Amino acid sequence: MGKRKVTGLVVYLVFVLLPIYWLLNMSFKTNEEILGGLTFWPQHFTFDNYITIFTDASWYMGYVNSVTYVVINMVITLLVALPAAYAFSRYKFVGDKHLFFWLLTNRMAPPAVFLLPFFQLYSSIGLFDTHLAVALAHCLFSIPLAVWILEGFMSGVPREIDETAYIDGYSFGHFFVRIFIPMIRSGIGVTAFFSFMFSWVELLLARTLTSVDAKPISAIMTRTVGAAGIDWGVLAAAGVLTIVPGVLVIWFVRNHVAKGFALGRV
Amino acid sequence: MNKVQNNRAWWLVLPMFVLVAFSAIIPLMTVVNYSVQDIFDQNTAYFVGIEWYQEVLRDTRLHDSLLRQFTFSFSVLLIEIPLGIAVALTMPKKGWQSSLCLILLALPLLIPWNVVGTIWQIFGRADIGLFGWALNAIGVDYNYTANTVDAWLTVLLMDVWHWTPLVALLCYSGLRAIPDAYYQAAQIDRASSWAIFRHIQLPRLKSVLVLAVLLRFMDSFMIYTEPFVLTGGGPGNATTFLSQTLTQMAIGQFDLGPAAAFSLVYFLIVLLVSWLFFTTISHMEKDKSDG
Numbered sequence: 001m002g003k004r005k006v007t008g009l010v011v012y013l014v015f016v017l018l019p020i021y022w023l024l025n026m027s028f029k030t031n032e033e034i035l036g037g038l039t040f041w042p043q044h045f046t047f048d049n050y051i052t053i054f055t056d057a058s059w060y061m062g063y064v065n066s067v068t069y070v071v072i073n074m075v076i077t078l079l080v081a082l083p084a085a086y087a088f089s090r091y092k093f094v095g096d097k098h099l100f101f102w103l104l105t106n107r108m109a110p111p112a113v114f115l116l117p118f119f120q121l122y123s124s125i126g127l128f129d130t131h132l133a134v135a136l137a138h139c140l141f142s143i144p145l146a147v148w149i150l151e152g153f154m155s156g157v158p159r160e161i162d163e164t165a166y167i168d169g170y171s172f173g174h175f176f177v178r179i180f181i182p183m184i185r186s187g188i189g190v191t192a193f194f195s196f197m198f199s200w201v202e203l204l205l206a207r208t209l210t211s212v213d214a215k216p217i218s219a220i221m222t223r224t225v226g227a228a229g230i231d232w233g234v235l236a237a238a239g240v241l242t243i244v245p246g247v248l249v250i251w252f253v254r255n256h257v258a259k260g261f262a263l264g265r266v
Numbered sequence: 267m268n269k270v271q272n273n274r275a276w277w278l279v280l281p282m283f284v285l286v287a288f289s290a291i292i293p294l295m296t297v298v299n300y301s302v303q304d305i306f307d308q309n310t311a312y313f314v315g316i317e318w319y320q321e322v323l324r325d326t327r328l329h330d331s332l333l334r335q336f337t338f339s340f341s342v343l344l345i346e347i348p349l350g351i352a353v354a355l356t357m358p359k360k361g362w363q364s365s366l367c368l369i370l371l372a373l374p375l376l377i378p379w380n381v382v383g384t385i386w387q388i389f390g391r392a393d394i395g396l397f398g399w400a401l402n403a404i405g406v407d408y409n410y411t412a413n414t415v416d417a418w419l420t421v422l423l424m425d426v427w428h429w430t431p432l433v434a435l436l437c438y439s440g441l442r443a444i445p446d447a448y449y450q451a452a453q454i455d456r457a458s459s460w461a462i463f464r465h466i467q468l469p470r471l472k473s474v475l476v477l478a479v480l481l482r483f484m485d486s487f488m489i490y491t492e493p494f495v496l497t498g499g500g501p502g503n504a505t506t507f508l509s510q511t512l513t514q515m516a517i518g519q520f521d522l523g524p525a526a527a528f529s530l531v532y533f534l535i536v537l538l539v540s541w542l543f544f545t546t547i548s549h550m551e552k553d554k555s556d557g
Binding site for chain 1: 269272281282289290352368373374395522525529532
């Protein structure tokens with residue numbers, strides 16, 4: 001590997017990390033220091049901003065709410081996408097191509113288009129301001145992607161394995177849970193990663209479908225503009241804390257990510 | 267793989283179908299319903315046919331926003347795709363360095379979009395942000411809240427920062443899928459690194475690149491949260507993209523009819539462009555294999 005290549009990569013990684021470092025840097029400063037002039041690292045190192053978040057229920061409940069609907073979304077997505085992807089990868093059936101295409105068109109729908117109808121739909125069935133409403137709305141975008149990824153992984157498993165299992169007297173359910181799912185577990189990891197990613201980062205739908213009880217952290221963050229101006233320190237700390245779950249998730253799937261992205265079988 | 271014809275497979279697809287249909291078809295029908303009616307209140311509504319569509323298609327505010335959106339999406343593709351390929355090519359192939367690179371690269375992808383906006387909002391400010399401060403220190407008069415060009419470039423830079431990793435990760439996994447034998451053959455032929463890229467790596471990356479272009483086009487075309495937090499669409503309307511215009515119409519002014527008509531036009535544009543791109547690529551592929 002040439003020296004130029006390494007330099008290029010390092011420059012790019014610095015470009016990626018610098019804005020994040022700046023946020024981290026700011027989260028350990030007091031507001032006086034932030035507004036008092038530019039400092040490259042905290043002069044008066046303080047945890048106050050984090051303490052504010054962890055002791056104020058209106059802050060930390062935001063994280064609880066976000067994690068709740070993200071997890072519900074992940075579970076629902078995997079539960080319905082696994083059998084569907086199996087069907088797509090193993091069988092031909094009436095309308096399969098159309099169904100698959102229709103599924104993918106949902107991924108292309110701008111969330112803004114569904115904003116108002118979602119609001120009315122979930123209000124009318126009493127789901128407004130619940131975690132389930134946000135999870136269901138996010139399913140619209142996460143399920144198509146999940147089916148697509150899982151189908152790719154499942155197609156890589158030879159049919160003979162299914163047939164051998166049936167000959168050996170396994171029932172479908174038993175085979176699917178005990179043999180098939182363990183074989184594609186890296187695919188499941190990657191799918192979970194993607195459904196987490198989409199649901200965790202989305203704001204528009206999550207904000208519109210909630211008001212108090214299920215309000216996500218991202219919506220709470222837009223409210224830091226108080227009478228005394230923006231509380232930059234707390235805002236930065238809240239931002240840093242939203243990055244943490246993402247880092248944990250990447251850590252768990254790091255060995256599967258490269259493989260999972262190889263779903264580009266168009 | 268040869269698949270077996272079996273219509274009972276529908277039972278496996280059914281839960282997924284019901285769930286997605288519930289969240290997709292009912293809202294879509296609601297939008298269609300609104301788009302052809304003039305709604306005064308809960309009980310009074312008149313059928314107006316395609317009037318809203320005509321109004322929407324003539325609205326200059328929407329033309330401007332559409333033009334901005336296309337400019338933005340194409341700029342994003344022009345920068346992110348080559349940059350993503352370049353980053354993927356420089357990434358280490360194995361060992362802990364490769365894991366570290368993957369994790370660092372994936373980082374921006376997992377930050378909530380509003381936080382991405384916040385990060386750049388802070389980072390670009392001349393008084394408290396490193397980027398704005400540095401630019402001003404070297405004598406560039408930079409202010410993204412007041413200057414249209416600056417605002418535009420900041421949004422673009424933010425998107426490059428945010429989404430180039432996705433392209434890079436896709437390309438990286440595509441590169442890993444190339445068998446070593448190809449490189450060995452190239453080495454025997456004493457191929458230059460450009461020749462290796464042009465004749466081995468690029469053709470092999472094609473399918474992931476199609477995916478990357480599609481994803482980046484679709485997602486940049488729907489961009490809402492990041493510019494909303496960063497610039498609020500301003501200064502003026504300089505960074506107001508389609509989703510924001512639509513949200514303003516639907517929730518701000520509560521113009522249900524035009525907003526619904528606009529939604530459908532918007533959705534159709536995304537579908538149409540994606541479809542055009544996809545069919546062009548597939549045709550090129552077919553021509554190649556025929557000839």
